[in-house]
Amino acid sequence: MINEILTMNGYGLYVWSAFSFTLLSFTSLYLIIKIQYVKEKRKFVTKFGSLNSERATVAKSQSINKEILSNTTSF
Amino acid sequence: MFKYFEPNKIFSITSKAPKYVLLLFIIILSIGLTEALIFSPEDYKQSQSVRIMYVHVPAAWTCLGIFSIITFLSTTGYIFKIRNFFLISKSLAPSGFVFNIIALVTGSIWGKPTWGTWWAWDARITSMLILALFYILYLIAWRIYDDNDKAFKATSFITILGIINVPIIKYSVDWWNTLHQPASINILSKSSIHLSMLYPLLIMTAAFALFSLLIFLMKYNTELIKIKNKGLDRL
DSSP states (O other): OHHHHHHGGGTHHHHHHHHHHHHHHHHHHHHHHHHHHHHHHHHHHHHHHTSOHHHHHHHHTSHHHHHHHHOOSOO | OGGGGOHHHHHHHHTTHHHHHHHHHHHHHHHHHHIIIIISOOBTTTBGGGGGHHHHHHHHHHHHHHHHHHHHHHHHHHHHTOHHHHHHHHHHHHHHHHHHHHHHHHHHHHHHHHHSOSOOOOHHHHHHHHHHHHHHHHHHHHHHOOSHHHHHHHHHHHHHHHHTHHHHHHHHHHHSOOSSOOOSOOSSSOOOSOHHHHHHHHHHHHHHHHHHHHHHHHHHHHHHHHHHHHHHHHO
16 A cells, blocks of 8 residues: 555656655745744834843834834744 | 824734745645645556645745735825835845746656656746746845835836736746647636645645745745834934
8 A cells, every 4th residue: 555655556656756845845945934033023023122222112102113123932 | 094004013923924924824724735645645647746736836826926915005006105014025025036936947847757857948847937937036136225215106107017927927828839738627617637636735835825925924034123113212
């Protein structure tokens, strides 16, 4: 059974390479976008930390900024 | 109506949604892969090589769909001056481009056992390659222009030109003699594909659509944070 799935009547190389290429592309794109996200978020947190209290209060008045700071998940 | 599309209002949703979309994507993809690689039957003509269809066709459908959405949003955004539509389009483009490449590469892999060649300058394949070039132009335009207005204008122009190619891709197999087979699935008339193959194909398409949604949400959030970073500089 497993041998049949792997060889696929002699088409295994084509089928598996097509599926592997697809999954590899998915993983690469996901990682690239995730790295970009983490980088931008780190930049934001660093910049926010360097603001003086007056500017920080102004920045915090925007709900989206609060949302970015509170959102600690990797997304 | 457009005020509901304001980034500040939707960020609370877009920042939380990816983890749920990722989970759903993994579940649907696992079901789709099991169906596509194990349970779906082999084709009487193409034997097991037909399984490549389960990645090739959804990738082609998704990249065409994404390009159409990008064109609609770019032109609407340009006419009604809705900046967020451009941000949505920009965030959709990476997954559209990757799906286009997947469609080309898996099509090439499928072509070898079926037609005996990796590549042919056939109408369908060539028009898909042209679509990939439009995706590249679109992505480059965002990198080239620092000025947003210029980027909006350039990307709208590229998508309007590129959308002409979409019906050409769709009807290329009917208008010209091509190596590529005609469509097996028709919305308006009876499809020639058997249900045992149609279901895995639809499940894989749902998985691909979820993946593009996931990438879109992550990219959109990144772009929003980028804008907010610039906003902090101006404070």
